[in-house]
Amino acid sequence: MSSAGLRVEREGHVETWTLDLPERRNPISSPEVVDAFVDHLGRIGRDPGVRCVVLTGAGPAFSAGGDVTAIRERRGMFGGGPAELRDGYRHGIQRIPEALVDCEVPFVAAVNGPAVGAGCDLALMCDLRVASQDAFFAESFVKLGMIPGDGGAWLLTQAVGPARAAEMTLTGDRVDAATALDWGLVSRVVPADELLPLAHDLAARVAVNPPHAVRMAKRLLRTAQSTDLRGVLQLSAALQAAAHHTEDHREALDALAERRDGDFRGR
Numbered sequence: 001m002s003s004a005g006l007r008v009e010r011e012g013h014v015e016t017w018t019l020d021l022p023e024r025r026n027p028i029s030s031p032e033v034v035d036a037f038v039d040h041l042g043r044i045g046r047d048p049g050v051r052c053v054v055l056t057g058a059g060p061a062f063s064a065g066g067d068v069t070a071i072r073e074r075r076g077m078f079g080g081g082p083a084e085l086r087d088g089y090r091h092g093i094q095r096i097p098e099a100l101v102d103c104e105v106p107f108v109a110a111v112n113g114p115a116v117g118a119g120c121d122l123a124l125m126c127d128l129r130v131a132s133q134d135a136f137f138a139e140s141f142v143k144l145g146m147i148p149g150d151g152g153a154w155l156l157t158q159a160v161g162p163a164r165a166a167e168m169t170l171t172g173d174r175v176d177a178a179t180a181l182d183w184g185l186v187s188r189v190v191p192a193d194e195l196l197p198l199a200h201d202l203a204a205r206v207a208v209n210p211p212h213a214v215r216m217a218k219r220l221l222r223t224a225q226s227t228d229l230r231g232v233l234q235l236s237a238a239l240q241a242a243a244h245h246t247e248d249h250r251e252a253l254d255a256l257a258e259r260r261d262g263d264f265r266g267r
Contacts, residue, residue, distance in 0.1 A: 003036030022059025063119025210248035
C-alpha cells in the first residue's frame, strides 16, 4: 500500500510508514502527502487489526518538513495573500497533527536522520520516539523568517518543557541525538543499523496488549496534556467502565491466572 510520498507496509498487527521522497529529503507539505497521511490515519482508525505504526524516512533524512523550493517560489500552500496562506495551512499541513493526535493507534517515530522544521514536529506528534545516532532535531522555522505553522510551539513544549522549547524555537539551532536523549525528546538512541529493529521491537511490545485498552490509554494520555486532573479522572472512569466490559479484559485476567500469554482479539 503506497501513496504519493508515503510507503505503507504491514506485518501482523504493525504497519511501517516510510516517508518516501528521499531525493527531496521527505517533505510533508504537499497536498498529496497530506492527503496520504490523513487517508491512512482514517483507515487505521477504523481497523482494529492495526495496533501500532512505525514511522520513518527513506534515505538519509527523516523529514525536511516543508518543501523549501515551494516556499521560495510561493507555490501550493505557500502561495497567495495572507488570507489564502492562512487557509493553505489550515486545510493543508495542519490536517496532519489534527488527524495524528486524534488517531488512537500508537505511533513510534524511528528518526533515522535530520528532522527539521515540520519534520521535527512530525516526530513530536508520535507517541514514542527513538533515534539513530545520525539524527538531529531542529525547530528551524526562525532561520527562514517563519514560525512553527503546524503546532510545533505546543508539541515541542509538551515534549521538552517551556525553557528548552524556547531555546530550540528562538535560536533554530540543531539538537543532536545525544542531547535529544538527555532532554527527553527521544527515549532511545542507537546506531543506525539498530534503529528499525528497536522501533519494531517497541511496536511489538505495544501490539501484544489488548488493542482497545491501548487505544483508550493513548486517548487518555493525549487528553491529559490539555486538561486538569478532574477532567482526566472523569474520562478515566468512563473509559475504565468500557474496558471492564471487553472480552480482552477477561482474557487478560484468565491468562494471568493461568500463567500464559493472552490471546487478544480486539473484542
